[in-house]
Amino acid sequence: MNRVSGEYAIELPLKPLSSDAIPKALAKAERYRMLNEAWESVSICRDVLNADPGNQDALVGVLLGITQELESATREDVDEAESLAAQLEDPYRRHYYTGVVLERRAKELLSRGTLGVGPAAYDFLRRAMEAYEEAEKCRPEGNDESVLRWNTCARLIMQHRLRAAPGPPHV
Secondary structure, three states: OOOOOOOOOOOOOOOOOOHHHHHHHHHHHHHHHHOOOHHHHHHHHHHHHHHOOOOHHHHHHHHHHHHHOHHHOOHHHHHHHHHHHHOOOOHHHHHHHHHHHHHHHHHHHHHHOOOOOHHHHHHHHHHHHHHHHHHHHOOOOOOOHHHHHHHHHHHHHHHOOOOOOOOOOOO
16 A cells, blocks of 8 residues: 555555534644654545535545655546546646646655656646646736746756657657
C-alpha cells in the first residue's frame, strides 16, 4: 500500500464523523499537511468527504495531500488528484488546483534528476501555466495566487532550461 491511497489489505469499518465536527476536522487536516504529514491529512479529509460528500475544502485537502507525496503516489493517486480538481465547483479553484497538480507533477519529475525528464516536466509546467492563466481570468479581486504560481512555473522552465519534446506533447 502506498502512503495516500484508500486501498487496504484488511478492511475495518470506519467510524463516521459528525457534521458538527467537520470545521475542526478540516483545520486539523490543514495542520497535519503543514507538518508534512500528508497521509494523516488525507485520512481526515476522506472522513469529511464520507460525512459531507462533495465538501470543497476536503476535496482540496485530499488533492494537496496526494500531490505533497507524489514520490510515493501511484498513477491512480495522481489520476484521483486530477479528478478531485475537476470536481471543484468554483471555476477559479478548479483551474488553480488543476495547475497545482500539474506543477507538482513537474517538480517531482525534476527532483528525480533522471536523464530525459525535461520534456515531460516542460509539458506539465506549460499545462499548469495554462490552468493558472484560466484561473487568472476568473480570480477574486486582489487574489494574485495564480499569477505567482505562473511565474514560478516560468522560472522553473528557465532555471532548468526546459524545452518541449520534438513532435506532439507527451503526457
